[in-house]
Amino acid sequence: MKIKWLFIFLLLPPLLPAQEDAVPPAFTAGDIQLREAGFVNMAYPPFPKFYFDMRYAGTENFTGKKIYNFRSCWLRKEAAEAVVKAYDLLQKRRPGLTFLFYDCYRPESDQQTLWDAYPDPRYIAPPEKGSRHSRGMAADITLAGADGAPLEMPTGFDSFSPLAHMNYNGKKISASAKQNRELLKQIMLDAGFTYTRTEWWHFDKIGWAEYPIEDIQPED
Numbered sequence: 001m002k003i004k005w006l007f008i009f010l011l012l013p014p015l016l017p018a019q020e021d022a023v024p025p026a027f028t029a030g031d032i033q034l035r036e037a038g039f040v041n042m043a044y045p046p047f048p049k050f051y052f053d054m055r056y057a058g059t060e061n062f063t064g065k066k067i068y069n070f071r072s073c074w075l076r077k078e079a080a081e082a083v084v085k086a087y088d089l090l091q092k093r094r095p096g097l098t099f100l101f102y103d104c105y106r107p108e109s110d111q112q113t114l115w116d117a118y119p120d121p122r123y124i125a126p127p128e129k130g131s132r133h134s135r136g137m138a139a140d141i142t143l144a145g146a147d148g149a150p151l152e153m154p155t156g157f158d159s160f161s162p163l164a165h166m167n168y169n170g171k172k173i174s175a176s177a178k179q180n181r182e183l184l185k186q187i188m189l190d191a192g193f194t195y196t197r198t199e200w201w202h203f204d205k206i207g208w209a210e211y212p213i214e215d216i217q218p219e220d
């Protein structure tokens with residue numbers, strides 16, 4: 001009798017892995033290359049729940065043109081870890097808030113596409129200079145509620161208005177927009193990023209110059 005029960009036990013399937021062990025559903029060639037180059041996809045564990053509204057994957061950006069053939073948000077591991085640090089600081093200041101990403105890693109050839117769509121060095125890094133986004137060390141990011149809805153900020157993403165400047169404190173922006181912008185700036189600085197004077201949403205991870213520009217295409 002005992003031997004029979006042991007036999008049934010051995011036939012039982014092994015336990016399924018816990019949700020925390022979940023990995024992205026498919027590894028495409030581009031994704032494997034990105035991982036080997038030290039990039040991570042921000043949409044999967046171990047990252048907390050982030051939201052994504054990748055503007056260059058569609059036409060809702062200042063060029064009015066679709067720039068990317070992918071919708072995923074990849075960052076160099078060092079930048080991703082700093083985003084998690086900023087998220088932890090955010091939980092201490094405003095529990096329950098999270099981040100919404102507008103742009104992450106931008107392959108070098110897509111920087112060229114962006115430049116061709118809008119060749120103005122005031123707003124776009126010329127391809128020969130390269131973008132910090134192409135190094136996987138820059139993120140365009142805002143604060144969002146637990147449902148993913150973005151908090152009020154001085155302007156929308158990719159606004160070239162003076163109101164989008166990090167130090168604009170005039171009467172044309174509301175007190176809550178200013179407060180939200182300052183909170184985002186402070187936690188990002190404390191986590192190891194620097195900010196850009198003209199774009200409240202853009203942050204560079206300190207040390208970005210040590211990393212090469214990449215042209216690997218994510219495939220999802």
Ligand SMILES: [Zn+2]
Nearest residue numbers: 138139140202
């Ligand atoms: Zn940016």
